[in-house]
Amino acid sequence: MRNWLFLAVVMAFLAQFAWAGDQANSRTPKPVIEIANPGKCVAPPEEMRRNHMEMLKHQRDRTLRQGIRGEPVTLNGCIDCHASKKTGSVLGAHESGKGGNFCESCHAYAAVKLDCFECHQPKAKFKAAGVMPGVKP
Amino acid sequence: MSEQNNPRRAFIAAAGAGVAGLGFTAIAPGLHLMAVAQAADATTNSPAARKAGEAASSAVRWGLLVDATKCAPGCTKCVEACHTENGITEKMPDARQNSQWIRKIELVDRRNGRKTELPMMCQHCANPPCVDVCPTGASMKRADGIVLVDRHSCIGCRYCMMACPYKARSFVHAPLTEQNPEVPRGKGCVESCTLCAHRVDKGQNPACVEKCPEGAMIFGDLMDPNSAISKRIASVPTTQVRSDLRLDVGVRYQGI
Helix, strand or coil: CHHHHHHHHHHHHHHHHHHHHHHHCCCCCCCCCCCCCCCCCCCCHHHHHHHHHHHHHHHHHHHHHHCCCCCCCCHHHHHHHHCCCCCCECCCECCCCCCECHHHHHHHHHCCCCCHHHHCCCECCCCCCCCCCCCCC | CCHHHCHHHHHHHHHHHHCCCCCEEEEECCEEEECCCCCCECCCCECCCCCCCCCCCCCCCEEEEEECCCCCCCCCHHHHHHHHHHCCCCCCCCHHHCCCCEEEEEEECCCCCCEEEEEEECCCCCCCHHHHHCCCCCEEECCCCCEEECCCCCCCCCHHHHHCCCCCCEECCCCCCCCECCECCCCCCEECCCCCHHHHCCCCCCHHHHHCCCCCEEEEECCCCCCHHHHHHHHCCEECCCHHHCCCCCEEEECC
């Protein structure tokens, strides 16, 4: 029993070192994620990192197909809070020159294609202008 | 039998409307019938906003009545309003490829030359052919009668464009960047008039109705006999375009 306890303490001690080394001394570059309003999110960061795509997927179906509005999780809600203060967008290069803005930083790092913004507006508070009808190009 | 002619629905709507101020009516001691929650607000003549978390209800059917006798020749304010509201900015090299959610058309009576102008858009059919033919289920009708495209599952095959008798749908040919945050739209998908679903859900009228300088368009609930649109349809002759197809459209015309 005493041996087991000792082993557990040693392992916890080593794990702490491994975690610290992972954060600071790793040779692998990590994505630069800037959170403009920490603590204001709909869920803790660990949950958001793993599940944001599932949350948005279920919400989008409820909103579009059933017409449910005012859900706690919305893509526009994410964009309004996380858009870069400089460019107003969640896409594009970060002003520090390292990595991209909120969505792009992780997606570029993990090489996961960001399809949302093929259709959705990546800029917060964007005002659509439209074009006069009958205008010939 | 069309949905509006269902006597049971008429009873429910009438029972609800009778005590709109109270919100419910007693049908027996201790037993109450809730009023139709989404009925139009009689004072402002705009739809009531739906509460957060509440789904669109089939107790409501949104419709539009266009008075073609009031529609001014050459006026395109409704088209401009639609383009501004929905962020339609693209100008394709071939103008036929531009998105067209609403267009002005001119009818000419060949015998006497009488001209009538009217806006034509998705007619929001109760039995939409676009929904019938869609191979992925992307083309869909919401419970409140608004016909939409779910771009998340649209593969851009354009069957719905061929099936629509009103030429109401367009295909997006080029990448877009100027979308309204509330109206996502993008390359490779088919799209059409949404009756401004994002505005209607907030309790506003569609952009074309709001911006028509002649007041030629009325938006409202076709199921509610006390809405302005239902009262007008009950009192003047109105037309469903291509009524021979029995699609039971939600957009009606007066004076054509």
